[in-house]
Amino acid sequence: MNMAIFKNEGALTPDYVPDKLPFRDDQLKLLQTYFDSFIRMPGSIYVKAVMVGRSGSGKTVTSKKFGSYVRVASKGRVEFVHVSCALHRTSFSVLKTIGLALGLPVPRRGFSSEELLELILDDVTTKDKYAIIALDDVFYLLNYSGPDAIDALVRLGEEYSGKGYRFSLLLISQSESFMDQLNRGVKSSLGGAVIEFPPYTKDQIFEILLNRAREALKDSAYTEEILEMISDVAGVDPEDQAKSAMRGDARYALDILWRASKLAELNASPRIMPSHVREAVMQTLHGVREDELIGLSLHEKLLLLAIVNRLMRSSDTPYISIGDAEDEYEMICEQYGQEPRKHTQLWDYVKDMASRGILETRLSGKGMRGRTTFISIPTEPLETMKQAVESMVKRDLGD
Ligand SMILES: Nc1ncnc2c1ncn2[C@@H]1O[C@H](COP(=O)(O)OP(=O)(O)OP(=O)(O)O)[C@@H](O)[C@H]1O
Structure with missing residues (x-):
């Protein structure tokens, strides 16, 4: 076990309430x-x-x-x-x-x-x-x-x-x-x-990360540069508000720091390296929160899992059709021993998840026959999403 990284890992978990809340x-x-x-x-x-x-x-x-x-x-x-x-x-x-x-x-x-x-x-x-x-x-x-x-x-x-x-x-x-x-x-x-x-600026995110890193990590496990690197990804740039519509998010920043720390630990590295941060950024869910996913019903989760699986296999296009999603969903239902829901119900699930920003949908383009809905998940790392949803489904089913 690599003891070089964490002092108190709990201080990087989402529910932890730190003593001080800078900027609030x-x-x-x-x-x-x-x-x-x-x-x-x-x-x-x-x-x-x-x-x-x-x-x-x-x-x-x-x-x-x-x-x-x-x-x-x-x-x-x-x-x-x-x-x-x-x-x-x-x-x-x-x-x-x-x-x-x-x-x-x-x-x-x-x-x-x-x-x-x-x-x-x-x-x-x-x-x-x-x-x-x-x-x-x-x-x-x-x-x-x-x-x-x-x-x-x-x-x-x-x-x-x-x-x-x-x-x-x-x-x-x-x-x-x-x-x-x-x-x-x-x-x-x-x-x-x-x-x-207001959303946090880069400097504010840096300060928040520094406070948390002091509690959670060994002094030798990180440098200020590493924390700056994360703040650049997660903080709002005051001069570029429009481009940073998704930013200013302290949860995202802390999640990246935790994942980067875990990667350093796993790789037996004495400290967090820029490559760990890069990999962590690629793995971290951005616009979707874990508790939002937990709140989905079992069959919404099964459908989401089906969509993620199907998207992971379709390397040449970012979209899959709702029909493909349904086929995959039926297989997944069989795998988990569940009776599949009907088409209209699935359609409602898709609309619901789209309205909450978990999925994106669009209608088929002009050149295509008929009107079909296409689904994609453009901003989230699929592998991370798959792992998260899979373990939630297992928990729901009491495995
Ligand atoms: N000023 C701060 N100092 C230290 N940690 C902070 C600060 N602001 C937010 N955090 C941390 O960032 C994470 C996200 O914060 P929080 O859950 O309060 O956001 P939120 O505004 O409620 O988001 P949402 O709308 O998605 O629920 C938590 O882990 C929280 O402890």
Whole structure:
């Protein structure tokens, strides 16, 4: 085992919350200010705030940091519940997560989400609990369940006002556009409290990487040049905003650093070399997040796996037809002992995954007969995607 690289590998994992969050002091202060009255005098007010910023701009980690602050500043009177809507896409599932996090007895089935909502409201009142609920990646809930799902959750805060407001709400999203889909009353009530998370510049990404590298890696395992190399790939260039539409993503940068470190370890290298970084860049998923993939249903995952497999075999064209994808999907279903879904269902899966940026689709060109949909995955490393989806399918099937 190569001991030259890692000091504490855990500090490079996506869920790790570092002590310091450089460049996010302002956002943290704003959160503290907006929720101040709810934290100091729970029940006196119902606060709603929104956090927006591109993928990897630090929204989730800042909200978790804020969560620790809430518990301390309220002396334990106010809880903080973080719900990932990428994983929980219906109001029932969100409510269940909230109930469980607050230690309430949650019925497993047989209840509508309205009934569950009532139950939770009753329980928090009898047990005298208060909480700030953070709905992360709230656009998933909107896309899946429509604006009424958000309505129900906003009501969670409003109802029982006679007995004090039990909840406050923090909505987190990649852009403000989700607000346009909300019912008018809800939208206007979210009004002014929008906290922005700008994408990180190269210099900022460098600083974030340096802090993490100090915690995770042995001093001799990396140089500042290596970290600069990664910052150049992942950070926004202030002079070239348009070209860097996908950048400013700290998750991407940290993922590259972790993969490069792993490659150095595997190759028994005493430190991370530029070649490890280059290889790591080629292996790292960019626009697609692991938890997005985890949130797909089993048959969406099987279809995605089929598409990836088929694309890996078609070296001469970046697209495959939906028919090819279906053939491959049927074989994969057989391999995993699953009954294949019907064509219309698969078509919905393709549209859904395309709308979330996991796939690209286009209609057949003029010179071709008929109208067929073609599918591609232009920006992601297929081998990495295959490994990720395959292990998720196995986990889903309990292997
Ligand atoms: N200022 C920072 N300092 C240290 N680490 C950071 C900072 N900002 C982000 N990170 C790290 O980058 C990764 C991605 O951040 P985070 O998950 O908070 O992004 P996000 O804005 O919620 O993205 P998404 O919209 O895709 O959910 C995490 O590992 C997080 O710890």
